[in-house]
Amino acid sequence: MDTPFLVGGQTFRSRLMIGTGKYADPETMVRAIEATGADVVTVAVRRVDLDRRAEGSILRHLDPKRFFLLANTAGCYTADEAVRYARLAREAGFNDFVKLEVIGDQETLLPDVAGLLEAARILVAEGFKVLAYTNEDLITALRLEEAGCAAVMPLASPIGSGLGLLNPVSVRTIKRRLKVPVIVDAGVGTASDACVTMEQGVDGILMNTAVAAAQNPALMGHAMRLAVEAGRAAYLAGRMPRREVAVPSSPTEGMLD
Amino acid sequence: MTIVVNGSPRVVAEGATLLDVLGTLSLDPRAVVVEHNRRIVRRPALGEVRVAPGDAIELVQFVGGG
Numbered sequence: 001m002d003t004p005f006l007v008g009g010q011t012f013r014s015r016l017m018i019g020t021g022k023y024a025d026p027e028t029m030v031r032a033i034e035a036t037g038a039d040v041v042t043v044a045v046r047r048v049d050l051d052r053r054a055e056g057s058i059l060r061h062l063d064p065k066r067f068f069l070l071a072n073t074a075g076c077y078t079a080d081e082a083v084r085y086a087r088l089a090r091e092a093g094f095n096d097f098v099k100l101e102v103i104g105d106q107e108t109l110l111p112d113v114a115g116l117l118e119a120a121r122i123l124v125a126e127g128f129k130v131l132a133y134t135n136e137d138l139i140t141a142l143r144l145e146e147a148g149c150a151a152v153m154p155l156a157s158p159i160g161s162g163l164g165l166l167n168p169v170s171v172r173t174i175k176r177r178l179k180v181p182v183i184v185d186a187g188v189g190t191a192s193d194a195c196v197t198m199e200q201g202v203d204g205i206l207m208n209t210a211v212a213a214a215q216n217p218a219l220m221g222h223a224m225r226l227a228v229e230a231g232r233a234a235y236l237a238g239r240m241p242r243r244e245v246a247v248p249s250s251p252t253e254g255m256l257d
Numbered sequence: 258m259t260i261v262v263n264g265s266p267r268v269v270a271e272g273a274t275l276l277d278v279l280g281t282l283s284l285d286p287r288a289v290v291v292e293h294n295r296r297i298v299r300r301p302a303l304g305e306v307r308v309a310p311g312d313a314i315e316l317v318q319f320v321g322g323g
Binding site for chain 1: 262295297
């Protein structure tokens with residue numbers, strides 16, 4: 001009864017997209033990702049460690065035939081830098097999607113919306129499917145849509161903060177006004193946050209730290225899968241109106257004298 | 258001659274191609290993306306592009322990220 005989750009011409013099974021950073025080890029990551037049921041996993045582009053101290057490519061642990069690899073431009077602070085990383089990611093040869101991040105501030109990791117729009121326009125012109133990480137500002141979201149982004153990704157709260165959905169009204173407004181998919185990215189801390197976020201009617205959600213930093217990432221991955229499905233179903237079901245007075249659930253007639 | 262690979266100086270033979278550079282580092286060309294002086298060089302061309310002293314090479318791959 002739900003509509004397909006369609007982004008940039010590609011249909012995905014799960015509305016939950018999952019990051020691959022910050023896991024204790026690759027086995028923990030793989031188990032957690034499998035528990036989420038996600039088919040889209042995000043990856044970052046970094047220098048090969050020529051001294052071989054680091055783990056190496058993530059592709060040793062994730063089968064690109066099984067997962068849709070969504071490269072990000074995390075860590076980029078200018079439009080030029082983000083465009084450079086996006087081009088390198090595309091050259092790896094998996095797809096032309098990019099999760100575009102242009103960060104404006106090291107403490108909050110909030111987006112630089114001017115740089116974001118500039119990079120989005122360049123990448124769209126080069127044929128990229130741009131999923132733009134942005135704040136929960138309607139006007140920026142509208143401009144990103146006009147720029148041709150395949151999806152707009154407002155934050156729930158700052159990256160890695162686990163504070164949950166701080167501004168549901170703005171996220172709902174963005175969802176109501178945009179035609180492209182709205183995927184909330186960043187800030188979810190636990191399953192209830194994911195559920196509440198999906199109840200706003202957004203098309204999907206992307207998270208990393210909430211699963212990776214849980215005491216038991218695989219179990220949290222499972223919880224997130226249920227929460228996203230529950231939140232989506234509740235949104236589609238249409239919640240009852242809120243009332244500030246009680247309304248009895250049982251008949252008031254037929255009471256004993 | 259000396260070139261700069263991922264920010265560090267490396268000595269390679271005169272006339273070396275990008276494919277040779279990957280070979281000296283024991284890297285599989287299918288596993289990395291190569292940027293040569295800020296220009297991406299596609300895999301089929303790696304054996305044709307020669308490096309010159311002072312060239313900047315970036316070798317990148319996908320790692321875990323959110």
